[in-house]
Each structure stands twice: as structure tokens, then as C-alpha cells.
Amino acid sequence: MDYINWNDFTKVDIRIGTIIKAQPFPEARKPAYQLWVDLGGLGVKKTSAQITQNYQAEDLLNKQVICVCNFPPKQIGPFMSEILVTGFEDENGNIVLSTVDTQVPNGKKLH
Template identity: 45%
Template sequence: MEPLEAFGFLDLRVGRVIRAEPNEKAKKPSYKLWVDFGPLGVKTSSAQITHLYRPEDLVGRLVVAAVNLGTRVVAGFPSEVLVLGVPDAEGRVVLLAPEREVPLGGRVF
């Protein structure tokens, strides 16, 4: 399979965090996120992003997420999408996001 063809199987979309709260049941510190993907609806995600982000700072923020990896249950919370990030020099997750406003649900290509 060609690398570009393999990339096509991954469905990456832009969403906006509409709610964020600590996941108290998680073994590792994490947040429960509700992300609006426009025409795809609101999806949930469990994200280990507590080092650099507070729940109130996440609400309204654009994020990039993989939306077609299936649902996992993390500490009793359904995680339907994988919000993407990159580690900084200390290993803390820095969220990926578009550099300007774009329509919710927009596909990354």
C-alpha cells in the first residue's frame, strides 16, 4: 500500500471543544471532552492533556481528532475520537489545531 493511500484511511477532522471536565476515575490524569464536529455531531474523547491545559481554557478551542478509530471506554467514559497532540521538550501534550477558524467537521488532507 502506498503511504498516501494509507493516510486516506485515517479520517482527521476539526472540532470545537464545547465541554471539558476532569475524569476522576482515570488512572492517569485526564479530561473528558465533548467536541462538536458540525455535521458529524458531538463526539466524546478522553485526553491526557492536564499538564498544559485547564478545562475552562479548552472550551471553545479548535482541535484536530481522528474520528474513525472506534470507541474505547476509558475509566467508564466512552472515548469516540482521538484528539491529536505532539509532545513538547518535557513530554507534555501540545494539542494540534488549525491556525485560524475553519468550518467544524472539516477534513484534514
């Protein structure tokens, strides 16, 4: 494992947001959804997430997720991804979203 220092950690802008729109992304190479995440003062940001094995699009609405907000935008087919929604692999290698157990205001930073 490579260790980082506190300054390295503070460079990563990790925030909470709420999914306000989710729809299938048929142009993606692997099954995915297009997500719109409300990040409070940062506004609504878009991303693509390969989470179709564990989630239905309609079940994602109003779910709070932990996002990395300071990666540069990335073109994924016809869609521009602006953030990274984080998650962990389950026992089958499918992603389970990182979230919180109590709702917090959108846009708050991880400490």
C-alpha cells in the same frame, strides 16, 4: 521510518472540531479531562485526553482541535471515547494539542 501510500493516508479520517465541554476525569488512571468535541455533521463526540499539565479545563472551551474520527470507540473506565484528539509532546513529555491558526468550519477534513 515506514512509508505509506496515498490510499493508506486517505483511510485516516482526520477532522477539525471545537471543544464545547471539558471537565476533569477523576476515574482516569493518569490525570485527564473528558472532552466533548463538536465535529459539525458528525455531531458531538467524546474523548478523554491526558492534557492536564498544559491546559485548564475552562481554557479548552471553544478551542479547535484536530481529531482522528474513525478509530473504534474505546472504553476508558466509565467513559466511552469516540475520537482521538491529536497533539505533540513538549520538552517535558506533556501533550500540546494540534490545532489551526485560523478558525475553520467544524467537521472539515484534513487534506
